[in-house]
Amino acid sequence: MAKVKPRVKVPKKAEVGEVITIKTLISHPMESGQRKDKKTGELIPRKIINNFVASFEGQEVVNVNIDPAVSANPYFQFDMKFPGAGTMKFTWTDDDGSVYETEKKIKVG
Amino acid sequence: MNLTRRDALWLTAGAAVAATMPLPAFANTAETVEEAIAAFTGGADVKEGGVDIGAPEIAENGNTVPVEVSASGASSILLLAAGNPRPGVATFNFGPLSAASEAKTRIRLAGTQDLIAVAKMADGSFAMSKRSVKVTIGGCGG
Numbered sequence: 001m002a003k004v005k006p007r008v009k010v011p012k013k014a015e016v017g018e019v020i021t022i023k024t025l026i027s028h029p030m031e032s033g034q035r036k037d038k039k040t041g042e043l044i045p046r047k048i049i050n051n052f053v054a055s056f057e058g059q060e061v062v063n064v065n066i067d068p069a070v071s072a073n074p075y076f077q078f079d080m081k082f083p084g085a086g087t088m089k090f091t092w093t094d095d096d097g098s099v100y101e102t103e104k105k106i107k108v109g
Numbered sequence: 110m111n112l113t114r115r116d117a118l119w120l121t122a123g124a125a126v127a128a129t130m131p132l133p134a135f136a137n138t139a140e141t142v143e144e145a146i147a148a149f150t151g152g153a154d155v156k157e158g159g160v161d162i163g164a165p166e167i168a169e170n171g172n173t174v175p176v177e178v179s180a181s182g183a184s185s186i187l188l189l190a191a192g193n194p195r196p197g198v199a200t201f202n203f204g205p206l207s208a209a210s211e212a213k214t215r216i217r218l219a220g221t222q223d224l225i226a227v228a229k230m231a232d233g234s235f236a237m238s239k240r241s242v243k244v245t246i247g248g249c250g251g
Contacts, residue, residue, distance in 0.1 A: 019208040032217070034194055060204030062212060067197035069190055071173040071215040071248075078201075079208035 004028050006102045008090055013109035014082040022054065022061075025075045026092050026100060032068035049074055049100075051093040057086040084108060142189055142196045146227055149187045149200070150235045159236035160186065160226045163213075171218040171248030179211035180228035180236060186210065187229075192222025217248040 009023040026049065033046025052064045052074070061080050074092075085108045092100040139145035146155065163177030178186050178201065188198040201212045210228070221244050227237045 055204070056206050059206050060202075061206045062204060063202040064212070064214075065200040065202075067195065067199060069193050069195070069198040069217050071217050075213075075215050077213035079211060080206050081208040083206060 004092075004094075004098075004100055006090060006092065006100055008088075008102055008104055010088055010104045010106060013107040016082060016084050016108060018082045019079050020082050020106075021077065021079055022088070023075070023077045024052070024054070024090055025073055027073050028092075028094075030068065030070060030072045030074060034068065047095050049092045049094055051091075052076060053091045054078070054080075054088065055091075056080065056083065056088050059083075061088075082106065139197060140195065142191050142225060145187070145189055145196050146225075146237070149227055149229070153233075153235055155227060155235040155237045157236075158238060160228045160238040162188075162224050162226050162238055162240040164224055164240055164242050167243045167245065168218060169245045171220065171244040171246055173215040173248070174218050174242065174244070175213065176216050176224065177211070177213045178226045178228075179209060180226070180230070181210060182231050183210040183228035183236075184231050185229045186212070187227045188216075189225040189227070190216065190218055190222060191225055193217070193219045196225075218242060218244045220244050220247045 004027055006026040011020050014020050028049050031044055031047040035044050037044055046068060048068050050066050054061045062078050088104045088106060090102050139148055160180040168174040178188055180186055185200060185202040187200045189196040190198050198216050203210045224240050224242055227235060229235055
């Protein structure tokens with residue numbers, strides 16, 4: 001299986017109170033559990049990322065419960081009101097229990 | 110009801126299959142749009158309008174359809190695709206730091222159908238909007 005790699009785009013710095021846009025993408029096949037193996041005719045078991053959380057200094061910004069209808073390599077874009085310098089943490093949870101994480105620092109400026 | 114031996118066999122076989130099927134922990138198991146909405150609202154009244162769904166009028170590839178949902182003052186938004194094998198797409202919960210109750214993502218659509226978004230407002234009321242999307246090539250891999 002291809003390696004799961006999160007990619008996140010956040011501004012390096014922002015003014016306090018500014019609305020910043022955050023873009024996230026994680027490479028993942030998002031196997032829906034509806035597809036059949038063309039050779040054997042059997043259903044390919046479901047394996048998706050079922051939850052995505054973005055938080056800033058421990059405070060949740062968005063929390064998304066994901067169903068199989070979200071495309072492969074799930075992409076999310078959302079806005080955040082920048083409260084001051086800190087670290088933004090992104091967490092994806094896989095059906096198999098794996099957790100993929102990444103962090104980004106945002107400075108005031 | 111008259112239960113023949115054959116019926117009884119089918120019943121036990123069905124029960125055995127149901128018992129052994131592994132269900133992922135967070136699965137949204139709703140089979141219909143009504144069930145999904147009822148599970149989200151808890152049976153409360155839903156008023157029409159007030160949620161914006163941004164989606165292309167015609168999506169060429171049903172495997173990745175860019176979709177945007179927004180509802181000002183919403184604490185969470187449920188997105189459903191009425192024509193998919195299972196209607197659930199995603200539920201967005203917005204935290205205190207979220208600037209606008211707005212999110213963009215990319216979804217799979219099995220064919221031409223309606224997208225439905227239900228928003229839970231901060232005061233506990235619910236709003237719902239629909240938008241139809243034409244899909245040229247479906248995205249569920251048949």
